[in-house]
Amino acid sequence: MHDVAVRVRGLRMAYGPVQVLNGVDLDLRRGEVFTLLGPNGAGKTTLVEILEGFRTGWSGEVEVLGENPARAGDAWRARLGVVMQSWRDHPRWRVRDLVAHVAAHYDDPHDVDELLAALGLTEAARNRAGVLSGGQRRRLDVALGIVGRPEVLFLDEPTTGFDPEARREFHLLIERLAGEEGLTVLLTTHDLAEAERLSERIAVLVAGRVVTCGSPAELARAVQVPSLVRWEDGELETADPSGVAWDLHQRYGGPVPGLEIRRPTLEESYLDLIEETRGTRETAVVGGTR
Template identity: 50%
Template sequence: MTDLAVDVLGLMKSYGETAAVDGIDLQVQRGECFALLGPNGAGKTTAIEILEGYRARDAGEALVLGHDPGRPTRTWRSRIGIVLQTATDNAELSVSEVVSHFAHYYPNPRTPESVIEAVGLSEKRKTRTRNLSGGQRRRLDVALGIIGRPELLFLDEPTTGFDPEARRDFWDLIRQLRTDGTTILLTTHYLEEAEQLADRVAVIAGGRIVAEGTPSSLGGREDADAVVSWWTPDGTQTRRTAEPTRLVSELAAEYGGEIPELTVRRPSLEDVYLSLVGRPAGTASDADAVGEL
């Protein structure tokens, strides 16, 4: 048996002439939180729905928890949890009724009360789903995703439309699940979300993975030159350097103390990301080019 939760090679899916997923390789370790990051229409949802067993792939190898997602079985389904992008179902049922009902589907479910508490809906237990706010509704979706004690949880753009506070609460919930040992594969178009939650990130654009790594190393970010800028009577000076500390100490000696308007900046994840997704289908040189920003 492999210790990979997800193992994908050369995944392809086309709709008519359009290749939604155009050859994706992906490995997610057990216990890890992995983010698929990309703009809308990049192929994130198509890719994740193939892995969830919703869509058939055109080509490629895929194993999810050691099982082919193209042939879903009940046992396999009981080991994964799915949080879909949008749903407005179960409108007339209360939070506790829905969660308790879904618990019956699984062989070894968590208790409905513990799940409702974990997602922070204890006070809304008796509230009908139709009366929940968008964020509460998403929390209920997560509750239904984790009620079966999944080994692997899929989250498809879980915080779209959240206000900042709700998003932070939601992140805490996801971190807690990861701490409990659940492997998480999430898609998002929020950089910050990937940076906050993921152990590893893959950037997807045009149906391909254009870069992969830890959030801090993505696209060669950690090795990239820093940009140092400061004020001089002739205007703001900017210099790109691999050794920003040396430059700053030289400047400090030159100025004999405080350097006016000093900033030292490395490419942010956003810089890296925009350069990655802003280009046509990825090649290695795209990632390399980031260092020269």
């Protein structure tokens, strides 16, 4: 069991009459970067908040670092790092003061100045948290999340509202963190490209259910919608476009006139998957973000 950081079985959660999580199963291995991908309102934040121990009232089995988050204490909490969505707390605190204060909650924290340097916050160390740019603020949140040397780091939609440059910088940062010995990262996003770039495994959460889970390549295969093969005399949707092209080639005894093959992008496949799941579970999606 030592190589499992997070284990979830049959997790269900409802807000009043609205079922938000419909039996989620999930396993995170120690040291991996795992992405929970899904559209807004899929239940990502609820799931993460349950794992972090901030929500009660769910049913099923949940173990984070071997403990039930609803009952675990301070010793357990000291092993987690949490970066929530759009945080703007402690606006009057200076960056360095805040990181040092948070560090003091832990037994063996990172060196504050080294951490600030690693996150590119040295210049901003004397600034107040309330005046930081969006990207700086997010890096501060990450600094606060990892200063206690967590074993599991939760990042809930960390790049929402970023411009492309800030997003790229943030991706580089996550890649560096992922290299740290034994750190398990659970990232949520609704951005497929981000999930593909950063994580070893991706689970797609739609309408409170994990519809598929695996490496980006496995995901691509699992969600593949048929390619479209079109030529002068017809068109065909197929999972095996090159086979169809070969057949056509044989039939025409040479080049196929007007041959065109359109393969769906991973994004199209993903959107298709979401549409499909939503269509079959209309009732479960009603209710929006929470």
